[in-house]
Amino acid sequence: MTDKQTFKPTQRMASAARRGLRLRDNFNRGGTEVGVARAHQLSEGKPLSESDVKSMYSYFARHEVDRKAAGDRWNSDSDPSAGFIAWLLWGGDAARTWVESKHKKLEKA
Structure with missing residues (x-):
């Protein structure tokens, strides 16, 4: 399968x-x-393929x-959960919102 298009990660995703890498x-x-x-790809602003978008969506x-299991350790810089760090590596909440939008468009195509 060849990806037809690429997408640029947002600054919020890169941040x-x-x-996540720091934590x-x-x-x-x-x-x-x-x-x-994935974190290096996002933080460096490298393009994301359709396959990348689908992988991130999954x-x-x-x-x-x-997110639900982490409780107070979600969004903590002093004692973050492993799940929170992993979430950030994939671009965090900004990426989730962005990916959901892109994925819907890809599904319609």
Whole structure:
């Protein structure tokens, strides 16, 4: 499958990914190699393919439960949950909203 188009990540997505990388370095937890690679892609403003958008859409759908399970450790800089760090690596809330919009358009195409 060849992707027909590419998409540019937003500054808010890049910022969340950078925060995730910082927290991962500081706390030595959160995310997988795939998540770290995605964070670098986002933080560097590299284009996202249709496949990337679909992969991100699936990630956020699967990991919404992490948000609910983290409680006070969600959005914490002093003791963040591993799930929160992973969420940021994928671009955080900004990416989830952005990806949902792009995914709907791709599904209609």
